[in-house]
Amino acid sequence: MHLGREPGRVPEEVLRETGLKRSSLAASAAWAAAVQEARQLKVAAVLLAGDLVDSDDGFLAACGPLEKGVAALIDEGIAVVAVAGNHDTRVLPRLAKRLPGLTLLGQGGEWQTTLIEVEGQPVLRILGWSFPTREVRYDPLAKLHPEFSRGEFADGARVPTIGLIHGDLDAQVSLYAPLARPRLEAVPCKAWLLGHIHKPSEFKGAQPIGYLGCLAGNDPSEPGPRGPWLGTIESGSLTLEHLPRSPLRWEELEINLEGVQTAEGLEERLWDELLHLDKKRSQEGCSARVVGLRPRLVGSTKVSHDIRAEVMAKAHTDFRPTFDTCTYFVDRKFIDEARPDWNIEAISHGSDPLAVLAQILCGLEGESSDREDPDLEDFIERTRQAMHAEANHKNFAGLNRRAITSADARAELVGAARRAFEELAAQSPTSKALPEPAAEQLT
């Protein structure tokens, strides 16, 4: 849930125009809505898969919303079961101690189970494990008691089991509990419900294993529907339904510029894509009040990078369509993967600066991958090293380190080369005489 996170990227103007408070789009608002829905549905239990609290120093930010939600659930006779993740390893046990209704499973890294009852009868068992320390390099399943892994429990209750754990599924090496799928599959559980990755999985198969995802959209890097899952057990089989209830949703809006010649054309395509997204969202039953869009421009076009950036800047300030109760806005950043609509291959057969740039671009885009080019490889490697040095600068020491790959460097260079090409082509006195990218030249 990452209680304590505020959606900082939603512009003030959007809040002013919609009359919404920033806090009404935060993780705590998504939690409050989920609690209300759980009460209305009269579910037997609410399960929370770790990282409830954004950070271990977030006690004060989280205790209010968590206390209120847990109390409202307990009041309705709903059990609340959680495991701790890497973000709330220390703070969740503190909160659980003060919230008697909250069952924190597997504290200190010791596997534990609890029974969920309906009208005094056990109906479901939850098997869980909590992070004992912020970093866990081993697979917790390796430490599961043999009798638990055989489905034998001291209480003798014969009810379906659901596994609840926070960790890094399918990772060989991880600081956050690498979970090997075969080990999970070997435990006789109806399903493994995981926390850690913010994007919800598709739960499929006889024994679904996957991430529940966040209750709320955090930032533009986390596109798609977010919300709780509704699990139903009927005649011993489990079904899981995703409820896209996050008040704030982020979406990556792909805009294909193929055939777009002008700024106006780009504006219209943005509008078309938005209408398409809105339709899809309403079919999903998405109840977002605000949707933030991160446009991704793709395809080859005559519209230059500068014009594309101008239209996107205008969309950020002026474009706020509202349908029913949902308002859309365009984030200030966009992803530009559009290609200049020139026959670069034809232009590259020359020796002027534009031709040289075209040769580099062809090489970077892999069109000349059939021939080895040590210069290009060296160019990519030097770029990668420069990016690595920047990303790992001491100023960013507090952030998670990320390895910069050759593919990252190549993508960065392609973007820069495309922009330089467009500018140079526009300045070139001969550019009008350059061959058009017409299909017949490619045939």
Ligand SMILES: [Mn+2]
């Ligand atoms: Mn986590």
